[in-house]
Amino acid sequence: MVNVFAVPVFFIVFRESLETAIIAAILLSFLKKTFDTPESDRAAYVRLRRHVWLGLIVGFICVLAIGGGMIGAFYRLGVDAWAKSENLWEGIFCLIASVIITVMGAAILRVSKLQKKWQEKITKALQAPRKETTVGQKLEKYALFILPFITILREGLEAVIFVGGVGLSFPASSFPIPVITGILAGLVIGFIMYKGGNMFHLQIFLIISTCFLYLVAAGLFSRGVWTLEMYEYGKLVGGDVAETGSGPGSYDIRQSVWHVNCCSPGYNGGGGWGIFNALFGWQNSATYGSVISYNVYWIVVIAYFLFMYFREQKEFSASAQSDSDLEADNGKGVVGAGKNAVAVDEKSA
Amino acid sequence: MKSFVAASLLSLLPSVFSKTVTYDFNVTYTTANPDGQFERRVIGINGKWPIPTIEIEKGDRLVVNLVNGLPDVETSLHWHGLFQNGTNAMDGPGKVTQCALAPGQKMTYNFTINQPGTYWYHSHIKGQYPDGIRAPLIVRDPKGPYAKKYDEEVVISLSDWYHDENPPLLAKFLSVGNPTGAEPVPNSALMNETQGMPFHVKPGRTYMVRLVNMAAFAAQYFWIEGHTMRIIEVDGEYTEEAEAEMIYLTAAQRLSFLLTTKNETTKNYAIVGSMDEDLFDQIPDGLNSNVTGHLIYSAARPLPEPAFVDAFEPFDDFTLVPFDGEDLWEEPTYTFALEVMMDNLGDGANYAFFNGITYVPPKVPTLYTALNAGNLSLTPEIYGRDTNPIVFKHHDVVELIINNNDPGKHPFHLHGHTFQLAYRSDVDAGFFNASDESIEFAKKPMRRDTVLVNPGGNVVLRFRADNPGVWLFHCHIEWHIESGLIATFIEAPDVLQKTQTIPEDHLAICKAQNLPVVGNAAANAEDYLDLTGQNLSPAPLPAGFTARGIVALVFSVIAAFIGIAVITLYGSQELKQKKA
Numbered sequence: 001m002v003n004v005f006a007v008p009v010f011f012i013v014f015r016e017s018l019e020t021a022i023i024a025a026i027l028l029s030f031l032k033k034t035f036d037t038p039e040s041d042r043a044a045y046v047r048l049r050r051h052v053w054l055g056l057i058v059g060f061i062c063v064l065a066i067g068g069g070m071i072g073a074f075y076r077l078g079v080d081a082w083a084k085s086e087n088l089w090e091g092i093f094c095l096i097a098s099v100i101i102t103v104m105g106a107a108i109l110r111v112s113k114l115q116k117k118w119q120e121k122i123t124k125a126l127q128a129p130r131k132e133t134t135v136g137q138k139l140e141k142y143a144l145f146i147l148p149f150i151t152i153l154r155e156g157l158e159a160v161i162f163v164g165g166v167g168l169s170f171p172a173s174s175f176p177i178p179v180i181t182g183i184l185a186g187l188v189i190g191f192i193m194y195k196g197g198n199m200f201h202l203q204i205f206l207i208i209s210t211c212f213l214y215l216v217a218a219g220l221f222s223r224g225v226w227t228l229e230m231y232e233y234g235k236l237v238g239g240d241v242a243e244t245g246s247g248p249g250s251y252d253i254r255q256s257v258w259h260v261n262c263c264s265p266g267y268n269g270g271g272g273w274g275i276f277n278a279l280f281g282w283q284n285s286a287t288y289g290s291v292i293s294y295n296v297y298w299i300v301v302i303a304y305f306l307f308m309y310f311r312e313q314k315e316f317s318a319s320a321q322s323d324s325d326l327e328a329d330n331g332k333g334v335v336g337a338g339k340n341a342v343a344v345d346e347k348s349a
Numbered sequence: 350m351k352s353f354v355a356a357s358l359l360s361l362l363p364s365v366f367s368k369t370v371t372y373d374f375n376v377t378y379t380t381a382n383p384d385g386q387f388e389r390r391v392i393g394i395n396g397k398w399p400i401p402t403i404e405i406e407k408g409d410r411l412v413v414n415l416v417n418g419l420p421d422v423e424t425s426l427h428w429h430g431l432f433q434n435g436t437n438a439m440d441g442p443g444k445v446t447q448c449a450l451a452p453g454q455k456m457t458y459n460f461t462i463n464q465p466g467t468y469w470y471h472s473h474i475k476g477q478y479p480d481g482i483r484a485p486l487i488v489r490d491p492k493g494p495y496a497k498k499y500d501e502e503v504v505i506s507l508s509d510w511y512h513d514e515n516p517p518l519l520a521k522f523l524s525v526g527n528p529t530g531a532e533p534v535p536n537s538a539l540m541n542e543t544q545g546m547p548f549h550v551k552p553g554r555t556y557m558v559r560l561v562n563m564a565a566f567a568a569q570y571f572w573i574e575g576h577t578m579r580i581i582e583v584d585g586e587y588t589e590e591a592e593a594e595m596i597y598l599t600a601a602q603r604l605s606f607l608l609t610t611k612n613e614t615t616k617n618y619a620i621v622g623s624m625d626e627d628l629f630d631q632i633p634d635g636l637n638s639n640v641t642g643h644l645i646y647s648a649a650r651p652l653p654e655p656a657f658v659d660a661f662e663p664f665d666d667f668t669l670v671p672f673d674g675e676d677l678w679e680e681p682t683y684t685f686a687l688e689v690m691m692d693n694l695g696d697g698a699n700y701a702f703f704n705g706i707t708y709v710p711p712k713v714p715t716l717y718t719a720l721n722a723g724n725l726s727l728t729p730e731i732y733g734r735d736t737n738p739i740v741f742k743h744h745d746v747v748e749l750i751i752n753n754n755d756p757g758k759h760p761f762h763l764h765g766h767t768f769q770l771a772y773r774s775d776v777d778a779g780f781f782n783a784s785d786e787s788i789e790f791a792k793k794p795m796r797r798d799t800v801l802v803n804p805g806g807n808v809v810l811r812f813r814a815d816n817p818g819v820w821l822f823h824c825h826i827e828w829h830i831e832s833g834l835i836a837t838f839i840e841a842p843d844v845l846q847k848t849q850t851i852p853e854d855h856l857a858i859c860k861a862q863n864l865p866v867v868g869n870a871a872a873n874a875e876d877y878l879d880l881t882g883q884n885l886s887p888a889p890l891p892a893g894f895t896a897r898g899i900v901a902l903v904f905s906v907i908a909a910f911i912g913i914a915v916i917t918l919y920g921s922q923e924l925k926q927k928k929a
Contacts, residue, residue, distance in 0.1 A: 109920040200924060207920035211913045218909060236526040248693030248890055249528025258898025259891070280909070291901040298908035305915045312922060 006174040008097050008220060009163050011213050013182025015104055016159035020056075021190020023118050023151045027052050027144065029194055030123075048144045055148035062149075063156030071175075074164045087231035094224030100162050101217040102301065106308070109210050115193065214301060219281020222294035229255060229289050255287040367408040367461075372401070374426075376482060377418040384537035384544055387512040391481035392419065392472070399542040402504060403486040407465040413458040415450065422516075423449035426458060427473035428486060429601060430585050430798050432765055436460040437716055437818030438851050440764055442473040444710035445821055445837065448859035448866075449474050456854045465490030466585025467559040467603040469506075476515040476831050479565035483508070487559060488585075494672055495581050499557040499607055505642075507560065507598060507622045508542060509535035509567040519831055523698045530691050530699030531630035532828040535567055538624045538640035546642030548620060555609045557581070560598060565827040567624035568599040568760065568801070570661050573644055574618045574653070578606035580669065584797035586767055587672035597625070597663035599760030601799045601825035604666075614646035619655035628758060628826075667773050669795035677771055677794055678811045681748035683741055686781070687836060689802070689824075690754040695888040700832045701755075701824070707833030708823075709735035709884045711870035714859075716819040717851065719842040721867045722877050726842035731877045733870025735886050736837045741814040743841035749810045749822075752780040753802045759829065761808075762799040765820035765840070768812040769794035777805035799825055817841035817848065833886065 031048050107114060163179070192202055233252040247261050263284040265277030276282040283290055379393040394400040405411055417424045427441030439460045443449035450456060468486040471478035485504050490496065511518060511533065518533045540546045550556065558578070562569060572578075572595040580591045582605035590607070598604055620642040626632055643652045687703045694700050700707040711718065711733040719726050732738035741747055749768070753759060771790040774781070782788070790809065802808050819842075823835040851866075859866045868874035871883035894902070 106919075109916070110923065203920065203924050207917050210920060211916050214912060214916055215909060218912070237528060238526070249697075249699065252525065253693075253695065253697035253890065254525060256891070257901045258894050260893045286898065286901060291905060294905050295908045298912040301912050302908075302915045305919045309915070309919045309922060312919075316922075 005177050007216050010178035010182045012162045013159055013179050014185045016155040017183045017186025018189055020152050020155045021186050022115055024056055024148055025190045025194035026118050051144040052148050055145040056152055059149040059152030062153055067160035070160055071164055087227050087234055091224045091227035094220045098217045098220035101213055105210055105213045108206055215280055218294055218297045221297040222281040222290045225293040226283055226290035229287050251285040257286045257288055257291050259285040369410040369412055370405050371412040373414045375416040375418040376424050383539055383542050384510055389512055393481055398481050400484045402484050406489045408463060410461045416455045417450040417452055420452055423451055423474050424472050425449045425474050426470055428470050430468040432816055434816045437849055438855055442821055444714050445819060446716040447714055447855050448864050450858055451862050454858055456858055462488050464585050465493055466582055467561055467605055469561050469563055476519045476827060479827055480515045483563040485561045494587055499555040502557045504559045506541050507562045507569045508539045509564040510537040510539050512536045522828055523831055525697030528693055528699055532566055534629045534633055538622055540622050540640045540642045544640050547645050548642055549645045550610045552610050552614050553612045555607055557605055558608050559605045561603045562598040562600055564600040570623045570663055571596045573620050576608060580606045586796045588669040589672055591669055593664035595663045599801050601760055601762050617646055617650050617652055618644040619653050620644055621655045667770060670793050671796055674793055677790055678746050681746045683745040684748040686750035686752055688752045688754050693890055695890050701829045701834035703737050703836045706735055706737045707886045708737055708835035709886050711736050712872040713865050713868050715837055717866050718869055719819055719839055720846055725877045731869040733883045738837045738839055740839045743844045745814040747812050747814055750781045751802050752807045756804045758804055759802045759824045760799050761802055762825040763822045765816045765818055766812045767796040767798045768810040769796050770800055771811050772809040774806040776803045781807040814840045817845040
């Protein structure tokens with residue numbers, strides 16, 4: 001199954017297409033709210049909606065074209081230059097993938113924040129003061145085409161680069177299915193948000209998928225360290241270590257924490273143990289490095305999320321406080337809200 | 350009265366005519382470049398390498414005054430194939446029949462040789478002889494059955510050659526970095542410790558060629574283009590004449606053949622030795638496994654390059670018949686099997702095992718334990734768990750079955766005896782099955798002291814325990830000696846105690862190094878059954894999940910669960926905020 005479904009690829013594509021879907025949803029609902037009213041211009045609404053869709057579709061096609069070329073180039077390079085020290089590169093890419101997932105994973109849990117961020121940006125863009133130049137007018141005329149086009153291009157190429165970086169440690173056959181399912185999952189969630197579906201269920205779904213995301217990232221981190229150790233061992237042994245199967249000699253006894261002569265995720269395709277490895281970083285032969293790195297990873301993640309949790313709780317209670325204080329002290333509330341808005345802008349920039 | 354005098358005179362005759370041959374050997378380093386590719390340090394004798402071939406006549410006494418002139422390592426000499434009946438202490442392996450000589454120490458080997466044939470001598474300290482301390486030992490037999498059939502005797506040694514010295518090769522071989530136990534592959538093959546060996550012959554003569562394989566590792570195919578060889582001896586045992594086009598000689602095997610030269614001198618012929626590449630895990634780029642010499646009829650004629658051969662089809666030594674026509678020794682009184690396998694131990698290195706035991710030398714030479722243990726000498730345990738001790742009673746007819754549970758060829762050698770090769774299976778025949786009626790033992794089996802066992806196959810050997818002493822049985826691939834493919838046979842130690850003693854200069858070697866000379870394998874002279882402190886092999890690999898592994902796994906799982914809980918906590922904050 002690992003040969004046809006690269007889990008990190010799925011999550012990366014899912015994350016990027018979710019962001020794109022959110023932007024599209026915001027734009028579409030903005031148009032609906034603004035122009036789809038009895039008194040507004042029905043024809044303009046249809047035209048602008050077409051712009052949004054056109055931007056998305058053209059952008060998507062561009063992403064496919066550019067991304068396809070990039071992935072192809074990645075692979076050609078990868079096969080030639082990295083085949084010799086496969087373990088070295090696999091280890092490095094596992095670590096990179098783990099860091100990417102870790103950094104962008106938290107945002108999924110804050111999908112409403114993401115939504116808010118884009119809402120503000122788009123509103124700002126659309127409500128920007130009119131420039132009385134032809135170029136400006138033209139640009140503005142097509143703003144609803146350009147914005148989704150740029151968005152999908154940016155998110156898409158980001159996904160391609162991430163997937164390309166992560167994916168070199170996976171066979172090419174493991175790409176199509178996670179890419180397609182990742183896009184579909186992103187679209188479905190974007191659609192639910194657009195329809196104003198049950199945000200409570202959505203949040204639960206996002207929590208579960210984020211938990212999986214971090215399990216995968218922890219496994220990748222541990223696997224990265226493990227693979228780098230195997231690279232060193234392979235240099236010492238001077239042969240293909242994987243060839244020796246899962247028995248004695250397939251691992252460095254000096255580093256071994258546990259070793260079972262079965263259940264190898266790497267040997268003969270790995271079978272079920274390969275899935276276990278992809279999801280949770282299972283190794284039949286654990287080393288000090290792989291066990292310690294796995295635990296350290298979780299300690300860092302736990303510390304980070306606890307920090308975020310308490311900080312947001314503080315902010316939340318502060319803003320709740322300022323809301324209630326609004327009547328008493330108007331100026332303070334405004335300043336607080338302004339700060340928040342600035343912070344969001346900085347992040348998105 | 351007259352007849353009595355005549356009889357006693359007759360009995361004196363051999364000692365009157367036999368002589369004593371004395372060698373003074375100072376083992377020293379020197380340098381050599383036998384394959385013309387690489388000059389390296391070698392172990393020589395008296396500053397020279399190759400070391401001298403010992404030539405002696407049947408019945409002579411050989412005295413070797415040995416000095417270890419090496420500044421940094423031990424040494425000892427073993428006389429490969431000589432029975433040492435009555436002189437077990439002269440056999441030579443360190444920690445078995447003597448203490449090894451530390452740098453600067455001396456001792457004397459002194460024994461009578463009553464076996465004619467082709468032998469060799471070499472260091473029997475771990476991994477030393479491939480560094481050069483190896484040479485043929487020829488016991489001539491002017492009254493032998495074939496003495497009248499040849500005009501001249503010639504010795505040709507075959508060997509393999511490494512550009513690296515053995516100690517670093519050994520350290521690498523037996524380490525965590527070599528988990529598959531891949532043996533170092535030689536850099537060259539040699540003939541008489543050189544390449545391009547000339548063998549000048551006269552037309553129309555018959556030569557007795559004594560072939561000795563002194564390799565550390567490689568067996569060799571051997572043939573002489575345009576000539577047929579008539580085998581007459583293997584490992585010191587005369588055989589009935591047998592014609593062969595190609596011979597296969599494992600490390601440590603010897604073979605003599607008659608070679609009758611052509612009548613014309615119009616052409617010279619290539620003599621080819623070719624290392625058996627099946628033994629090598631991988632063939633390094635540029636390895637030339639062949640060594641060529643020349644049968645030179647006329648020095649004026651060109652020396653031909655050897656022709657390609659389509660396939661190696663060597664003579665099967667199993668088909669040889671001993672010259673004395675001795676029948677298979679029936680009804681063994683002691684039958685046992687040794688299973689050969691390779692496995693990794695807890696230090697990550699790959700070891701070789703007989704019946705699950707990899708050899709570790711005892712603290713006291715096994716012979717000394719046997720001589721000092723009194724009635725307990727018949728109890729195998731006192732010789733130590735990892736010396737793999739097997740005790741025979743005097744005059745046992747021993748049947749030894751070797752089941753090779755390893756995909757490699759192994760040449761097994763027994764000290765102090767030749768054995769009958771009753772049966773040898775094909776490759777991958779599995780374990781010997783005594784109830785298989787299709788198996789037929791040889792009626793008049795060939796006898797030798799080193800036998801090839803096929804990969805995954807088995808052999809049945811028989812010999813008589815008529816030589817009280819301590820005798821090693823081991824694979825003669827030097828790498829496998831290092832990785833422990835050795836068993837110790839203790840033969841009639843009760844008789845040994847009554848008939849043999851250790852020379853004082855042997856004991857002095859140990860004492861000067863503060864090594865114990867009495868006691869069991871653990872050097873316990875008080876209680877021979879208490880083996881506390883004996884030398885043992887590294888512990889086996891830990892099996893699966895040990896306490897350490899379980900703790901690590903549990904901690905990892907807990908860390909993951911706490912992580913998920915914290916992520917959920919953070920994620921559900923949004924839910925609360927929404928509600929709020």
